[in-house]
Amino acid sequence: MYEIKRTVYYSHIGADRQMRRSAMVDFMQDCCTLSRANDPVIGALMQKGRLLFVAYRQLDLYRLPEYLEELTVRTYLFESRRVYGRRCTELIGQNGEICARSYLVSTLVNGETFKPALMTPEEDKAIELLPAPEDYELTDRRIALPDGEPKRFEPFVTLHCQTDTNAHINNARYFDIVDELLPAGTRVSRVRCEYRSSVMPGDKLYPLLWERDGVYTAELLTEDGTPAAILEVS
16 A cells, blocks of 8 residues: 545646546546555566556546645555556545545556566566455446447647656546536546557547436547547546
């Protein structure tokens, strides 16, 4: 288990003075990044040029933290399979209750080729794992597209300010993107995001949106029609 303390400041909130969903993911991502760097096995792999790419994130929201609220962010791995891992990260409010939870699937890749990179059985065995959360529904990492014709939005160009150290659009920014597609005032308790392919700054994305019984499914396509990401909001 690894944890950090964070405070919700002005740059993390929206017009309602509550924390943006993407900022919550940013806090979780900061905790995960520090956890990996301080892990004796994963940290050593990072030093050797290995990277961890997010393949899937499930974000469950119970309460949006407010301006100046002090939070605890904690994360732990509960499964490692040499080339991919699964972890849980929690955002805990100042009164001790869980505000949000994230279930994450990440893949280990070679930092030069971006191809999957297996760790050795010895490395995999040495990774500290905690039990999987029993009271938390872990959804399928594949998101199915609904039937029917989607609503089509004008394409947009991704920006350099949305990138991270891997030079592609950071996974948290997709939560900002999907928020722009939802009707104003949409109440959100869960967001699932399946990352299909890396998006670089300057790439053009073509958003599609389906709505079925209050569940919104968005697909972000590249110029050649390849899915970059699929998100489900409920």
